[in-house]
Amino acid sequence: CGWSAVTNSLDAAPILMFAIVFLWTPPHFWALAIRFQDEYAKAGVPMLPVTHGAVEARKRSLVYTAITVVTSLLLYETGAVGLIYLTVASLAGALFLWFAWRQIQLATVAAAMSLFHFSLYYLAAIFLSMVADRVIL
Numbered sequence: 001c002g003w004s005a006v007t008n009s010l011d012a013a014p015i016l017m018f019a020i021v022f023l024w025t026p027p028h029f030w031a032l033a034i035r036f037q038d039e040y041a042k043a044g045v046p047m048l049p050v051t052h053g054a055v056e057a058r059k060r061s062l063v064y065t066a067i068t069v070v071t072s073l074l075l076y077e078t079g080a081v082g083l084i085y086l087t088v089a090s091l092a093g094a095l096f097l098w099f100a101w102r103q104i105q106l107a108t109v110a111a112a113m114s115l116f117h118f119s120l121y122y123l124a125a126i127f128l129s130m131v132a133d134r135v136i137l
Helices: 002-007 012-035 037-043 054-077 083-106 109-136
Strands: none
Touching: 012 037, 012 054, 012 109, 054 083, 054 109, 083 109
């Protein structure tokens, strides 16, 4: 990875950055899969909403969202990012959790799509805040 090439080491920070994207992926795609559940079923694609139902996909999305947010906050502890990142990750993480919780409560395709769309903003916001920390501080 780029971090290792530049620093000649593999620290916790790049591992956590990878983990954020890895853990972010399920709630992002399961929300989209709820929207296209019928199409996936017709095509024989075993997405979670097809194999276990939309309710289970929503519940697991909340769990993965919570783990993603906690992982993103752990990055601050490495010292690789500063207070700009911590603030953005905290606020965006709270919203990400709210959207995941809301899609369970409303149990609608629209709520799942709101989670899907916000997840894009979440990931962009926290990675841009990493850059902002380096440029501004």
